[in-house]
Amino acid sequence: MSADHRITEKNSRYNHLEQMSTQEILTNINREDALVAAAVEKTIPQIENFVNQTLERMKKGGRLFYIGAGTSGRLGIVDASECPPTFGVDHGLVVGIMAGGDGAIRKAVEFAEDDTEQGWIDLEKHKINRLDTVVGIAASGSTPYVIGTLKKANEAKILTGGITCNPNSELAATANHAITPIVGPEFVTGSTRMKAGTAQKLVLNMISTALMIGLGRVKGNKMVDMQLSNNKLVDRGTKMVMSELNITYEKANALLKKHGSVRNAVDHYRMS
Known part of the structure; x- marks a missing residue:
């Protein structure tokens, strides 16, 4: 052409x-x-x-x-x-x-x-x-x-x-x-x-x-495997965990920081 x-x-x-x-x-x-x-x-x-x-x-x-x-x-x-x-x-x-x-x-x-x-x-x-x-x-x-x-x-x-x-x-x-x-x-x-x-x-x-x-990298409508590379994303991830598990912000934040992702935080909480 x-x-x-x-x-x-x-x-x-x-x-x-x-x-x-x-x-x-x-x-x-x-x-x-x-x-x-x-x-x-x-x-x-x-x-x-x-x-x-x-x-x-x-x-x-x-x-x-x-x-x-x-x-x-x-x-x-x-x-x-x-x-x-x-x-x-x-x-x-x-x-x-x-x-x-x-x-x-x-x-x-x-x-x-x-x-x-x-x-x-x-x-x-x-x-x-x-x-x-x-x-x-x-x-x-x-x-x-x-x-x-x-x-x-x-x-x-x-x-x-x-x-x-x-x-x-x-x-x-x-x-x-x-x-x-x-x-x-x-x-x-x-x-x-x-x-x-x-x-x-x-x-x-x-x-x-x-x-x-x-490839299973989204659950519901959430980026459950996103990298927690800044405070905004940590806050977003914490709120996702809060919503999914119906727990306090502080508890969700601790879980997220311990397990490194929304997916892992939710899975470990449910298995415990």
């Missing part, structure tokens, strides 16, 4: 942005953002199929890898990095990798996304295997770093997914499971950190949350 035919590269529906008032700019951005959730909703069947197949593998010991460049790579890293504190899983269970390495999280690495071989090299450092799953993230659907990686993963019989905002893209054609929320042109032409980035974030939230629930 040529750049001229990519929806994400089409001209904004708005022009003369520099002549707009601040209120007009904000209102129009918000008007465009309102389209995103509906676009993601249309992809739920594809997300469902992908999650179900990924969950089967993860229950057998497989891991989930996100791979991308620029904004897309950063979004994958954010989602992966939130899984251990939120759900109490090992840091190696969901892994975000981006073109240019960790240094590119803060500062772009020139032409890193154009290397078709480096992504697979980056994955091999993790001893990737057939139980693992690789999700390529690229708003354009044409990033060489991502597409080259998925092609190698396909050759190795590893399950692949692709999140892009352009239909009929090379990424969508390469991934076993293509997830393509079509959000239309950006408010600032080609600035895919906006609507496309928001759509990708929503899809990533759905994938990781559904997987963690499927």
